[in-house]
Amino acid sequence: MSVDQALGFSETGTCSWYDESSFFGLKRGNTSLGEKVKPWHLSGAHKTLPLPCLVKVTNLENGRSLKVRINDRGPFIPGRHLDLTPRAAKKLNFHGDGLTRTKIDVLSVGDGRYRRKSRSGFLFW
Numbered sequence: 001m002s003v004d005q006a007l008g009f010s011e012t013g014t015c016s017w018y019d020e021s022s023f024f025g026l027k028r029g030n031t032s033l034g035e036k037v038k039p040w041h042l043s044g045a046h047k048t049l050p051l052p053c054l055v056k057v058t059n060l061e062n063g064r065s066l067k068v069r070i071n072d073r074g075p076f077i078p079g080r081h082l083d084l085t086p087r088a089a090k091k092l093n094f095h096g097d098g099l100t101r102t103k104i105d106v107l108s109v110g111d112g113r114y115r116r117k118s119r120s121g122f123l124f125w
Contacts, residue, residue, distance in 0.1 A: 014081060044069070046083075052111055058103045060103055066092055
């Protein structure tokens, strides 16, 4: 997906969480961007959004929402549109369930001086 297509993109689907921890969560894998994943990160994986990007994730089951940095590819299970880190799943209150219905809204694409905000010109909050 291009940056212009991503800005203002919205999607609803099934969300899961994934954990790459090994020894007590201290040794983690790398994301598709080569970044280390830590247990306290609020990040996620999407199949087609440009990396990195910032999205608002809303749990449609309970109304909770959260800003999440998409910096990885996935999920690789058919029928799912988003994977989140365990901390993000806990904040959205679905960690124990494993899956939930979510809506994602792209807030910005890129980092630093290369960051572009959504077409609406604001970041929702």
